[in-house]
Amino acid sequence: MANERNGFLPIKTNTFDRIFISVVLFIAISLFWMRFVEAYAPLWVAVLLSAVLGQWIIRKG
Amino acid sequence: MRNSTTGWLLIAPTLFILFITGFVPFIYVLVVSFFDWNTFAQNPEPTFTGADNFRELVFDKAFLKSIWLTLKFTAFVLISQLVIGLFLARMLLRNVPLKGLFRTIHTLPLMIAPIAVGATWRLLTVPGLGPIPHYLKSWFGIDYILSRFPDQAFATVVIMDIWHWTPLVTLTLMAGLSNLPEEPLEQARIDGASEWRIFWDITLAFLKPVLLTTIFIRLMDALRTVDEVWMLTGGGPGAETRFIGLHIWRVVFPKTDYGYGSAMSLITLYLTIVMCWLLYVAMTGMKENKA
Numbered sequence: 001m002a003n004e005r006n007g008f009l010p011i012k013t014n015t016f017d018r019i020f021i022s023v024v025l026f027i028a029i030s031l032f033w034m035r036f037v038e039a040y041a042p043l044w045v046a047v048l049l050s051a052v053l054g055q056w057i058i059r060k061g
Numbered sequence: 062m063r064n065s066t067t068g069w070l071l072i073a074p075t076l077f078i079l080f081i082t083g084f085v086p087f088i089y090v091l092v093v094s095f096f097d098w099n100t101f102a103q104n105p106e107p108t109f110t111g112a113d114n115f116r117e118l119v120f121d122k123a124f125l126k127s128i129w130l131t132l133k134f135t136a137f138v139l140i141s142q143l144v145i146g147l148f149l150a151r152m153l154l155r156n157v158p159l160k161g162l163f164r165t166i167h168t169l170p171l172m173i174a175p176i177a178v179g180a181t182w183r184l185l186t187v188p189g190l191g192p193i194p195h196y197l198k199s200w201f202g203i204d205y206i207l208s209r210f211p212d213q214a215f216a217t218v219v220i221m222d223i224w225h226w227t228p229l230v231t232l233t234l235m236a237g238l239s240n241l242p243e244e245p246l247e248q249a250r251i252d253g254a255s256e257w258r259i260f261w262d263i264t265l266a267f268l269k270p271v272l273l274t275t276i277f278i279r280l281m282d283a284l285r286t287v288d289e290v291w292m293l294t295g296g297g298p299g300a301e302t303r304f305i306g307l308h309i310w311r312v313v314f315p316k317t318d319y320g321y322g323s324a325m326s327l328i329t330l331y332l333t334i335v336m337c338w339l340l341y342v343a344m345t346g347m348k349e350n351k352a
Contacts, residue, residue, distance in 0.1 A: 011342055024331075024335055027331055028335075030112075031115065031119055031328075034116045034119050
């Protein structure tokens with residue numbers, strides 16, 4: 001496929017793939033946070049974490 | 062760029078219909094999932110509650126159980142249908158006697174509406190009326206009562222789904238198998254490869270796109286199974302066959318809890334998309350295979 005590249009992810013990805021992976025991880029992290037971590041740290045920490053992770057995946061993934 | 066413009070103009074009506082019937086409802090459900098909206102509640106108006114529906118969902122034991130049951134059901138039916146479907150497809154492509162008749166009979170369940178399949182299987186399994194409990198009791202001494210034994214109910218639902226949908230898998234795999242190129246198979250036979258080796262390394266490799274499509278279709282279908290199970294067991298005994306579709310239906314319709322039901326639908330959609338994507342990545346290859 002056009003614009004595919006090799007990053008640190010184990011598959012070749014284009015921009016859409018990396019955005020998709022970031023969104024999937026954002027939802028997974030948020031749900032995990034609400035279930036296990038929210039009693040100790042608020043949800044916005046998870047959102048921040050996901051945003052940083054998403055940025056990293058989109059740029060270097 | 063005239064060709065491109067003409068192309069876009071030609072697919073514009075389809076895109077418009079897809080947008081209206083697919084994208085707009087999705088956005089609506091997404092918005093509703095952030096509201097507390099229950100028409101039977103003291104305040105029947107939608108009230109914005111942020112992520113509270115999702116917060117409640119991750120602790121909802123009934124919801125988590127229905128997700129687990131659905132995944133278990135999906136794994137059982139998908140693997141069984143692929144194995145049986147592939148075996149039958151290979152068999153039906155050979156010159157076996159009465160294969161035309163068998164193919165017709167085998168394909169019949171596909172033409173029956175799921176609700177009718179559920180009704181048929183209910184008649185087959187009603188204690189005191191259906192032949193299955195009668196013969197299981199008289200031949201093997203087994204008490205077969207769907208409304209009492211959860212394992213029997215689950216197994217019957219799985220067998221019913223396999224009976225209903227294996228023909229689809231058989232037909233798609235037959236189409237894939239009959240279009241395989243002959244040359245690599247002949248070359249492998251001349252080189253002395255065993256039938257098992259040829260099947261594993263050549264047939265399955267060439268069949269991968271068809272397999273992937275079949276798995277996607279069946280995976281998505283199995284995850285949203287409602288009507289057959291509703292007709293056969295009603296989700297029971299207890300909640301032992303209450304798959305996610307049935308669970309969402311109970312929350313959205315009898316309880317009219319639209320916000321919570323929307324949140325559950327979105328989580329189900331999320332799981333479906335993630336599972337399909339993981340399967341796609343696993344089957345189309347990691348980096349080493351693509352390079």
